[in-house]
Amino acid sequence: MKLFLLLLTILSIIATVSADDKCGICKASVKSIKDSKELAYTAELTTEQIENIVNKHVKKNCSAPSICQQLIKSLIEIADQLDDDLDATPAQLCKFVYHC
Structure with a gap:
C-alpha cells in the first residue's frame, strides 16, 4: 500500500512538472508572437503564412x-x-490551450 501511494505521488509530481513546462512554453511562445507583431493583420495573411509565423x-x-x-x-x-x-496576456491566452 505504501509503495502504491509513493508511486501515485511520484506520478502526480511528474504530471505537474509537465503541465508547468507546457504552460511556460506556451506563454513564452505567445509573448514572442505578440511582441513580433507579425500576426497584427491576420485577415491579410494566408493560412500558410500564419502557420509559418506560429511555427x-x-x-x-x-x-x-x-x-x-x-x-x-x-x-x-x-x-x-x-x-x-x-x-489578452500570454497567460490568459494559454488558458485556452493548456488551462494554465
Whole structure:
C-alpha cells in the first residue's frame, strides 16, 4: 500500500512538472508572437503564412516535439486572438490551450 501511494505521488509530481513546462512554453511562445507583431493583420495573411509565423515562434521556445506540435496546432486555431492589439496576456491566452 505504501509503495502504491509513493508511486501515485511520484506520478502526480511528474504530471505537474509537465503541465508547468507546457504552460511556460506556451506563454513564452505567445509573448514572442505578440511582441513580433507579425500576426497584427491576420485577415491579410494566408493560412500558410500564419502557420509559418506560429511555427517559427514556438520552435524558438520549445524543444519537446510532442509538446511543440500540439502547441503549434492549438495556437494556429486561436491565431486571430494572438493579434498584438488585443489586451489578452500570454497567460490568459494559454488558458485556452493548456488551462494554465
